[in-house]
Structures are given as C-alpha cells and as structure tokens.
Amino acid sequence: MYFDASAFHFFFRYSKSKTELIRPYFQKLQEGKITGITSSLTFDELYYTLLMRLIEEKYSKHPSQVLRENKYVIKEFSTKLKQVNEIMLSFNNLQIILVDKNIVGKIPLLMVEYNLLPRDCIHLQTMINNSEKEILSTDGDFDGIAGIKRVISE
Numbered sequence: 001m002y003f004d005a006s007a008f009h010f011f012f013r014y015s016k017s018k019t020e021l022i023r024p025y026f027q028k029l030q031e032g033k034i035t036g037i038t039s040s041l042t043f044d045e046l047y048y049t050l051l052m053r054l055i056e057e058k059y060s061k062h063p064s065q066v067l068r069e070n071k072y073v074i075k076e077f078s079t080k081l082k083q084v085n086e087i088m089l090s091f092n093n094l095q096i097i098l099v100d101k102n103i104v105g106k107i108p109l110l111m112v113e114y115n116l117l118p119r120d121c122i123h124l125q126t127m128i129n130n131s132e133k134e135i136l137s138t139d140g141d142f143d144g145i146a147g148i149k150r151v152i153s154e
Contacts, residue, residue: 007022010022
C-alpha cells in the first residue's frame, strides 16, 4: 500500500472524519500486518504543511508573512517536527522510495494523461514503478486512475 502525504498529515493532525479512518492502517503497518511504501517527497510535503499550520495557529497570520518577518520562527517548531520525523522513521514496514530521474521524467506525461499536479505525478509514478495498486490518501485526484484504488475517501 502506498502512503500518501495526506495520510501522514491526518495521522499527525487530528480530524475526526479522516484520522479515525487512517489510523487503523498505520496500526497494521506498525504491527507488520501490511507493508507500505512512500516517496521521499512525502517527508517534504508533510513537514512543510505541518510547519505552515503550526505557524498559522500560533501567530494567527499567514505563515508566509510570519516567515518573511522572521525566518527564525522555524526553530520554534523544530522539536515538534523532529518528533514527527522519529515516528515516521519508526515504521519498520514502511519503505521510503527515493525520487530519481526515472520518476521525475514522467511528470509531464502524467500531468497531461491524468490532470495531476506535479507532486501527485511523483507519487503516482512511484506507485507504478513499485507495482503498487492501492493508495492511502484523502486526495480525490487519484480517483479514476486505471489500476489505482484509493483506500479511503475524503
């Protein structure tokens, strides 16, 4: 099963409707009942999104504005992001696939074929390269792609 960045996001940031659907898959992953893969890009997406939400919640301003005014604000949240990193790396049955030339080379083709944003193309090509048919994601953009089944809905 492919673990999309949105699955990790709702694993770490509670949403009644989404977290309760996602957590059982992480439990199965931790227990070794399923194996999972994700792209190294997932880490970037997750950390960026979490950092932006944390900044926005604390400062009640757009995160970009806060960062323009003081880039050192990043350090305030480094402990939290380090904890997230440690948890993500603790999933023994999660394989992290590096993004390479083969994967990024397919971005333009997948954008046209499936109307996907570049990051989603990277996730999709990673799945294709690893013969993965299921994706744990809240992202409806993966619906309707032949041979790919999104495990949970929005």
